[in-house]
Amino acid sequence: MQSCRSFFEACGWRPFPFQLAAWSRCASGGDALINAPTGSGKTYSALAPAVLGGGAPGGLRVLWITPIRALAKEILGSSERLLDHAQNGWRCGVRTGDTSSAEKQRQDRRLPEILITTPESLHVLLAKKGAQGRFGGLEMLVVDEWHDLLGTKRGVQMELAAAVLKGYAPNLRIWGISATIGNLNEALTVLMGQDRADAAQIVRADIQKRITLESVMPAQFEKLPWAGHLGVQLLDRVVDIIRDHASTLVFTNTRAQSEIWYQKILEAHPDLSGAIALHHGSISKDLRFWVEDALHDGRLKAVVCTSSLDLGVDFRPVEAIVQIGGPKGVARFVQRAGRSGHQPGAESRIHFLPTFGLELLEAAALRDAMRHGEIESRRPMVRTFDVLVQFLCTMAVGDGFRKDALEKTVRTTHAFAAMDEAEWSDVLSMVTTGGRAFAAYDEFRRVERDAEGVFRISDRRAARRHRMSIGTIVGDTMIAVKWRSGGFVGHVEEYFVGGMSPGDVFWFSGRCLELIRVKGFVATVKPSKSPKGRIPTWQGGRLPWTSMVSKTLRRTLDAYAHGVSEAPELERIAPMLELQAERSHLPVSGEVLMEVMETGEGHHLFVYPMEGRLVHEGVAALMAYRMSLLRPMTFSMAYNDYGFELLSDQPIPITEAFDSDLFSTDHLMDDLEATVNGAELARRQFRDIAVIAGLVFRGFPGQPVPDRHLQGSSALLFDVLADHDPVNLLYRQAFDEMTHHLIEMDRLREVLDRLNSGKWVITHPTSPTPFSFPILVDRLRSSLTSEALESRIKRMSRAAD
Numbered sequence: 001m002q003s004c005r006s007f008f009e010a011c012g013w014r015p016f017p018f019q020l021a022a023w024s025r026c027a028s029g030g031d032a033l034i035n036a037p038t039g040s041g042k043t044y045s046a047l048a049p050a051v052l053g054g055g056a057p058g059g060l061r062v063l064w065i066t067p068i069r070a071l072a073k074e075i076l077g078s079s080e081r082l083l084d085h086a087q088n089g090w091r092c093g094v095r096t097g098d099t100s101s102a103e104k105q106r107q108d109r110r111l112p113e114i115l116i117t118t119p120e121s122l123h124v125l126l127a128k129k130g131a132q133g134r135f136g137g138l139e140m141l142v143v144d145e146w147h148d149l150l151g152t153k154r155g156v157q158m159e160l161a162a163a164v165l166k167g168y169a170p171n172l173r174i175w176g177i178s179a180t181i182g183n184l185n186e187a188l189t190v191l192m193g194q195d196r197a198d199a200a201q202i203v204r205a206d207i208q209k210r211i212t213l214e215s216v217m218p219a220q221f222e223k224l225p226w227a228g229h230l231g232v233q234l235l236d237r238v239v240d241i242i243r244d245h246a247s248t249l250v251f252t253n254t255r256a257q258s259e260i261w262y263q264k265i266l267e268a269h270p271d272l273s274g275a276i277a278l279h280h281g282s283i284s285k286d287l288r289f290w291v292e293d294a295l296h297d298g299r300l301k302a303v304v305c306t307s308s309l310d311l312g313v314d315f316r317p318v319e320a321i322v323q324i325g326g327p328k329g330v331a332r333f334v335q336r337a338g339r340s341g342h343q344p345g346a347e348s349r350i351h352f353l354p355t356f357g358l359e360l361l362e363a364a365a366l367r368d369a370m371r372h373g374e375i376e377s378r379r380p381m382v383r384t385f386d387v388l389v390q391f392l393c394t395m396a397v398g399d400g401f402r403k404d405a406l407e408k409t410v411r412t413t414h415a416f417a418a419m420d421e422a423e424w425s426d427v428l429s430m431v432t433t434g435g436r437a438f439a440a441y442d443e444f445r446r447v448e449r450d451a452e453g454v455f456r457i458s459d460r461r462a463a464r465r466h467r468m469s470i471g472t473i474v475g476d477t478m479i480a481v482k483w484r485s486g487g488f489v490g491h492v493e494e495y496f497v498g499g500m501s502p503g504d505v506f507w508f509s510g511r512c513l514e515l516i517r518v519k520g521f522v523a524t525v526k527p528s529k530s531p532k533g534r535i536p537t538w539q540g541g542r543l544p545w546t547s548m549v550s551k552t553l554r555r556t557l558d559a560y561a562h563g564v565s566e567a568p569e570l571e572r573i574a575p576m577l578e579l580q581a582e583r584s585h586l587p588v589s590g591e592v593l594m595e596v597m598e599t600g601e602g603h604h605l606f607v608y609p610m611e612g613r614l615v616h617e618g619v620a621a622l623m624a625y626r627m628s629l630l631r632p633m634t635f636s637m638a639y640n641d642y643g644f645e646l647l648s649d650q651p652i653p654i655t656e657a658f659d660s661d662l663f664s665t666d667h668l669m670d671d672l673e674a675t676v677n678g679a680e681l682a683r684r685q686f687r688d689i690a691v692i693a694g695l696v697f698r699g700f701p702g703q704p705v706p707d708r709h710l711q712g713s714s715a716l717l718f719d720v721l722a723d724h725d726p727v728n729l730l731y732r733q734a735f736d737e738m739t740h741h742l743i744e745m746d747r748l749r750e751v752l753d754r755l756n757s758g759k760w761v762i763t764h765p766t767s768p769t770p771f772s773f774p775i776l777v778d779r780l781r782s783s784l785t786s787e788a789l790e791s792r793i794k795r796m797s798r799a800a801d
Contacts, residue, residue, distance in 0.1 A: 001027055003052040007085045008044075018205035019045040025203060026140075026173065027053060031196055033146070033176040033188040036205030038338025039346060042177050043078050043144075045203070050140040050175075051082045051114065057089035059137040060111040063165075065119060065158065067148045069096045069285075070292060070308060072116045075144070079114050090114060095121045098285045119149065119157045120471040126161065127397040127467055131168065138169035146191055147181035147331070151378035153472035153692065155190070156387045159413040163193055164395070167409055174200075179338070180331040182377035182548075190380045190414040210347040211337045211370055215354070215363045216241075216322075217572050232264055234353055238322055239269050241351055242276070245319040247295060248302040251336050252324045253543050255280040255306055256535050261324060262304040262510050267531075272301070278510040279305040282478075282536075283490040287509065310335050321350040326362040326641070328543040328612070330369045330552070331376050356774060357576055358642060360569035365553040367567065376548045382415050383736070385427055385729040386693040387472060392431050392455075393694060394470060396447045397463045400456040403428065426729050430693070431455075437725035438717075446694070465697055474688040478704070480522045481508060489513070489525065492536045494706065497523050505533035521704050545612025545641050547747060554610050558589040580770045584763040592758040593643075595772055596654065597765055605652045606772045608643035611751050618672065618748050619663075619755075620644040625675040627657050638779035645775045654762065663755040672743060678735070679722075681742055686734040687714040693730055 001023045008015050015023075018036055025032045026049035036042045050062045064079075066072050072094045079092040090113035095104065097120070107115070111134060117125075125131065141162060149155040166172055176191045178184070184204075189197040216237045238261075242248045252258040262278045277291045277300050288308070294300045295318070303309070310332070321340045327333040337350040352363040369375075388410065395401040407424050410416050429435050432455070434444030446462050447455050457463045478491040490509045497518055500506070504515050505528045514528035559565040560577065570577070580586050587593040587608065595606040609619060616639040624635040624646055636647040646652065672678065687710060690696045696713045699705040721731040739745045768776055 001049070003086075004044075004048040007048060007052060007082065010085060011081075013041075016041060016205060016207065018203055018207070019048075022046060022203045023049045025201060026050065026175070029171075029173060031174045031192055031200040032203050033178065033184070033191060033200065034203045034205075035178055035181070035184055037207055037209035038179045038335060039341060039343055039348070040205055040207050040209070042179065042205075043075065044082075046140075046142050046175050046177060047075070047078055048082060050142065051079065051088075051090065052086055054088070054090065054113065054139060057091070057113055059113070060115055060135060061090070061113045061137060061139045062115070063122070063135075063138055063141050064114065064116045065122065065141070065143045066116060067118065067145050067154065068308070068310075069098050069118065070288070071144065072096055072118075073289075073292065075116045079116070083114075092116070095125075097121070098289075119154050119161065120473075122161050123157060123391075123394050123470045124467060126164065127394045127470065129398060131398045135165055135168040138165060138172055140173045140175060141165055143174075143176045143191060145178065146176040146187060147178040147378055150181070150187055150190060150380055153381060153384055153387050156381055156384050156413075156415045157391075157472060159190065159193065159415050160387070160391045160410065162191070163409045163412050166193070166196070166412075180334050180375050182331075182375045183379075186380065187378070193412040194414065194417050195412045209334075209338065210341075211334065212347060212349045213337075213352055213363065213367045213370070214349065215352045215360060215569050215572075217354075217360065217569070232261075235261075235264055235268055238351075238353060239265060239272070241320055241322055242272070242302045245301075246298065247300065247318045248320040248322060249309060249318055249336075249339050250302060250304045250322045250324065251309075251327075252304065252306055253327065255282055257324065258304050258306050259507055259510070259535050263507050263535075265304070266510075275300060276302040276304065279303050279308055281306070281308045282492065283509045284488045286488075287490075307332075309339065319349075321348070323350055323352050325353070325355040326359050326545075326549075327366075328549060328641075329376055329546040330366060330374060330548050331546075333366050334370065334375065357573050358770070358774065360573050361553055361556060362549065362641075364565070364567035364569045365549060365556040368556055369548060369552045374548055374552065376546045380414055382418070383733070384415060385423075385733055386689040388416060388427055389430050389693040389730070390466075390470065390472075392427065393446055393457060393466045396431070396455050396457040397466050400450075400454040402454060423729060428455075430730070435725065435728060437720050437728065444695070465700075466694060468700060469691070469694055469697065472692050474691045478521075479518070481513070482522055482524055484516055484524050484526055492523070494521075496536045500534075505530045507533045507535050544614035544744075547611075547750075550611045550615075554589065557587070557610075561586050561588045576770045583765045583767065584769045584771070585761050587761060590759055591761050592755055593771070594654070594760060594762045595765055595769060596652070596762060597768075597772070602647050602649045603652050604772075605646040605648075605654070606643055606769075606775065607646075608771055609751060609755060610642050611747075612641050613639050614744060615747060615751055616640075616644040618676075618743055619751065620646060621675040622668075622671055622752075623657070623662060625671055626660065626662055627653060630656050630660060636779070638775050640775050640778055642771060643775060645772070645779065647779075658760070661756075663752045665749050665752050665756075668749065668752070669739070669745070672745075676743070678738060682734040682738045683715055683718045684711075685737050685742065686718045686731070687711055689730050689734055689737070690714040690717055695730075 004023045019041055022034055022045035034042055034045050054061045064075055066075060076092060076094055083090055083092060092114040093107055093112035095107060095115060095117040143158060149158055162174055174192055178187060181187055184202060188200055188202055192200045216234055218234060252261055258278060258280050265276060266273055279288055279291045291303055295303055318340050321337055323336060337348045341348040354360050431447040433439045434441055438444040447457055449455050479494050479497045481489040481492055492508060500515050502515055502517055506513055512528045512530055512533055513525040516524040516526055560570045577586060584595050585593055593608045597604040620637045620639060630653050633648050633650050638645045691698060695717055696710055721728045
């Protein structure tokens, strides 16, 4: 502990009480989870005692897990500063997907005392021979940004790895670091495992991070808003923020949106060329590294980015943050705000730029949530048997495993604590015989039991295939974009390039590119001077609202309706809200608004649960199905985060539907499966499960399997299981994931209960309202060109005045 104090004194710092508590806890040999705001010194609270209190050099001592590669650079710099002070002969290294083969080979010969890596790279190390000797001297495992892993299959990977490392290293301490999470005690239990959770402690910082939210608002709003019309109109305001600060991060929610904003800023202000840059996960690592270094060194004034720069990266010069559109979650917003003022005691400032007027409700709700200290919880994943199947193969590829010993280890994890003996036997059978359905096929018999009772993968090709498949992030097949001279630009998804022809132009990595040819999985391009081009899109383009945002937004609207809100955003959109009250109704707490309207298109029913787009898709589908049982009718549906629309050519039987328990949770799963084709959704989900479990192979480097082949192969396996082994754990898991993650069944039940018990207010407006107008526009957007849509919107707005 004195060595940590000496280091801080040499740096001119004074430790916070939580850092002193963490150092003391580490010195006592205990496990802990550190909870402190972004930029408060969490890293040194764990890293300093791990490095300065370590023993003599020689082998791995500290293993630092980071969820993103960009964060590894910051930890490396902090470690090197500590090592310069300690002069203890230790070395520090990084091992991620960006690490060169030569460096990995050096590490394989001798690991540094401090290794910074990701969950996937850790499992690759576990799959190498001699893992117990490699990790036997490990003194401390630190999982950074644990809240980002919790609730994902990567988090389950981390649970399994930690369980094994506890057996390899008898003196191991397990530490986690987290800034923004609501269920802190549960997070501690999941990380430590069932065998060590009771003795572990939470080290919490009593520091209130000051976050100032400033909304970027135009002089006036259209009274009838629609999504997307406002954001780029405020582009000059964003540029003003960039020019007024030494450095700025402009956050968008999607990679496509970041490409658009980067292009638009340079179109309008070409003098910023060279002063701003683009950063997201699909551009080349060399460009990402250059951007990170240039921003840190002050060579850039701004970076347009996505979640690739959300976590932990220490850009000290960053003065301002801009959030384009609603971030959809309080924790995400707080995390991004913390990129500015990323030092202890500094204030974080974030500018919220709405893409349409109603998003200012979200801004006011975010400020209210931060004032009350409300942060979302992260629900840990359990019974992810695809991850367990992969883990068994990982252990078999390495030193092998003994059945009873590994079963005992796996049961210490939160994810598999409730697994019974029959399920463990089924998982073991999947990797040894292929299970009941695939026992006749040799390719599924990956693991063999030798004469000594050790389970191993002895086939070299099967071992290589497994090592290439380690990981739980499954996306579409990626196409490498390269210059015709050979330089690498980045990756786009296969389906995007599949719709293009030579000569087509697209914007990517901040450049305008012309496609020359596609050969195999490489798209060759050259620069283009065309001012227009397509923008690539990637999976996961729409982020759902969290339940915390939904609850806080309804509370904010209720405060405005009762005249007790002082939020400047609500003052600015007051004319819009007043028009909503005039034409229809402004719902308060306990009320749910429903608008019934007839136009030339047909009969419209608008409902406003204000629970986010994903939930609204489920509620709308359920309503449409249940009303179609009353009388045969067909609906068109449209949704946004605030509500949804059902459109029919017949009058909609509202009264009959209410009399028939429209929002009852009885027979909910049966009705949803009839509505959304649950078997088909589960079949699609099974594709990811099959990839993770190794039932289908995505290909070797440079030889990826096309997505259509992956989908076809996994669908065939799904159908075989449905016919011959419907109790298969992976088959059942597909339906579980469809229910809990795609449909969000638990949250849907809560919403239906709220709708059932709420007071329904049904109005009959004669023209679109501020709430219904953006939903109407979203529906029209899918069938009209941009020019036709703009003309239609103008006509609708004039007709509504």
